[in-house]
Amino acid sequence: MTIDSSPVAFTPARPGQPAPDIATISGGRPAFRAELPDGRVVWLVSGYETVRQMIVDQRFSRALAVAPGRAAPGFEMSAAGSISGTDPPEHTRLRKLVASAFTARRVEALRPRVAGIVNELIDAMAARPQPADLVASFSLPLPAQVICEVLGVPAADTSQFHAWSDAIIGDWQRDAGEIMTAVAELYGYFSTLIGIKRARPADDLISALIAARDEGDRLSEHELTAMCCALLIAGHETTANHINLSLLLLLDHPDQVAALRAGPELIPAAVEELLRCTRLGGLPPARVTTEDVRLGGITIPAGEQVIPLYSTANRDRSVFTDPDRFDVTRDGAGHLAFGAGVHHCLGAQLARVELQEAFRGLIARLPGLRLAVPASDLEFKPGMAIHSLRELPVRWGEP
Amino acid sequence: MSRWRISVDKDLCIGSAMCVAIAPGRFALDERQRSGPVEAEIEPDELVRDAAASCPSEAISLVDAGTGQAVDLD
Numbered sequence: 045m046t047i048d049s050s051p052v053a054f055t056p057a058r059p060g061q062p063a064p065d066i067a068t069i070s071g072g073r074p075a076f077r078a079e080l081p082d083g084r085v086v087w088l089v090s091g092y093e094t095v096r097q098m099i100v101d102q103r104f105s106r107a108l109a110v111a112p113g114r115a116a117p118g119f120e121m122s123a124a125g126s127i128s129g130t131d132p133p134e135h136t137r138l139r140k141l142v143a144s145a146f147t148a149r150r151v152e153a154l155r156p157r158v159a160g161i162v163n164e165l166i167d168a169m170a171a172r173p174q175p176a177d178l179v180a181s182f183s184l185p186l187p188a189q190v191i192c193e194v195l196g197v198p199a200a201d202t203s204q205f206h207a208w209s210d211a212i213i214g215d216w217q218r219d220a221g222e223i224m225t226a227v228a229e230l231y232g233y234f235s236t237l238i239g240i241k242r243a244r245p246a247d248d249l250i251s252a253l254i255a256a257r258d259e260g261d262r263l264s265e266h267e268l269t270a271m272c273c274a275l276l277i278a279g280h281e282t283t284a285n286h287i288n289l290s291l292l293l294l295l296d297h298p299d300q301v302a303a304l305r306a307g308p309e310l311i312p313a314a315v316e317e318l319l320r321c322t323r324l325g326g327l328p329p330a331r332v333t334t335e336d337v338r339l340g341g342i343t344i345p346a347g348e349q350v351i352p353l354y355s356t357a358n359r360d361r362s363v364f365t366d367p368d369r370f371d372v373t374r375d376g377a378g379h380l381a382f383g384a385g386v387h388h389c390l391g392a393q394l395a396r397v398e399l400q401e402a403f404r405g406l407i408a409r410l411p412g413l414r415l416a417v418p419a420s421d422l423e424f425k426p427g428m429a430i431h432s433l434r435e436l437p438v439r440w441g442e443p
Numbered sequence: 444m445s446r447w448r449i450s451v452d453k454d455l456c457i458g459s460a461m462c463v464a465i466a467p468g469r470f471a472l473d474e475r476q477r478s479g480p481v482e483a484e485i486e487p488d489e490l491v492r493d494a495a496a497s498c499p500s501e502a503i504s505l506v507d508a509g510t511g512q513a514v515d516l517d
Contacts, residue, residue, distance in 0.1 A: 100464040132465060136493045148455065148500040378458060378476045385464035386497075392459070393499060 054078035056326030059424035059431035074340030082216035086349040090356035092363045094340040100385040104331035107131045122227040126270040151393040162405035175416035178436040183287035191279030196248025217427035234272040288433045290318040300372045314372035315399045320358045320379035325430035354380045410440040445509030449480035455502035462494035
């Protein structure tokens with residue numbers, strides 16, 4: 045098949061708006077060329093099998109996608125050399141240094157602490173007058189506090205991360221200078237903190253990484269700092285907005301909330317279904333082909349940017365029956381919300397535990413939880429690569 | 444050096460396909476998106492060691508086929 049010369053103009057879904065109909069835009073092709081609002085011409089890949097095949101294939105390189113001059117505007121500009129912007133074997137070396145801290149077993153051991161934080165946050169919400177802003181009082185502090193405790197970042201410093209995090213996960217609409225300033229400030233923060241931990245190690249991930257650097261020479265000083273930044277950012281806005289967007293979806297389905305209240309043992313499956321159905325962001329990170337690659341019967345030439353559309357995989361009717369129906373009792377397992385392959389989300393298991401405990405707590409302790417404003421009044425922060433709510437005012441109890 | 448025996452605990456596997464990507468040709472997912480070795484016994488292969496060490500659910504075990512001892516994953 046020859047390459048069709050004219051890319052299709054493509055704008056990723058705006059927050060709160062319906063996603064573009066990929067099947068119509070693509071004409072049913074599993075990979076097609078598209079021109080994005082930032083001017084990049086990329087290949088978009090859709091469908092469960094094709095996406096899965098692509099993301100485990102090392103001929104689709106993340107390192108090339110974030111190389112200087114190549115990176116997409118926005119947070120990708122800071123990814124070069126980091127765990128999210130390298131390929132094996134560099135990626136394998138970096139990933140192994142942190143993999144053990146995020147295994148299913150290690151994260152399960154954190155569950156009581158996560159549940160404790162959930163309860164503390166709900167206690168504090170319940171002690172104040174309604175309505176409450178769920179973003180400020182629950183969905184952002186929960187993952188922020190958890191990742192800070194895992195890393196060993198002082199809790200008092202968490203509030204200053206929000207502005208940096210917001211800037212760094214900005215998208216193409218954001219001023220590049222603003223992003224790079226935030227990256228520099230966050231690096232500076234971690235350089236100082238690493239100095240403090242080096243002098244006085246503690247039982248936390250930053251201290252473990254410092255030991256891997258100083259005793260094993262297993263990563264450079266820059267990689268050490270970049271790793272801390274990447275983990276902090278990745279552990280923040282993603283989980284927070286998964287909580288927000290999942291709650292919006294649940295509130296649209298009161299019968300399913302009632303089912304979860306009656307049967308909390310359904311919560312793990314419900315979280316998989318929420319992960320399958322929720323669209324957290326605009327476009328996932330790109331890869332670049334290292335050679336000509338055949339994918340779904342189409343040849344993608346070397347040096348092209350390629351983006352896997354996980355949301356189409358998660359709504360592929362050949363895998364999920366009646367895929368647009370949200371049903372907490374279905375087996376949503378097998379979704380690709382966390383990606384797959386070497387860049388499968390490092391924090392996937394931690395995110396699952398946080399989401400499970402968050403919804404267990406919110407549903408059990410805040411019966412009648414509902415929006416305090418019309419859904420159409422909710423505002424998303426502009427210029428963000430993920431759909432990040434500014435505020436989520438809620439009430440609970442008797443209407 | 445003796446051969447390695449690979450096994451994957453399908454109850455622990457979460458289908459991340461980390462192993463499939465790190466060690467091409469050594470692991471494959473089944474129709475339930477659970478991993479298993481393509482060949483259960485192999486010559487020592489550093490990429491398979493990397494895959495086992497990187498598995499997010501610690502589902503891959505590697506033993507020395509001669510001694511039955513676990514292979515060091517570091």
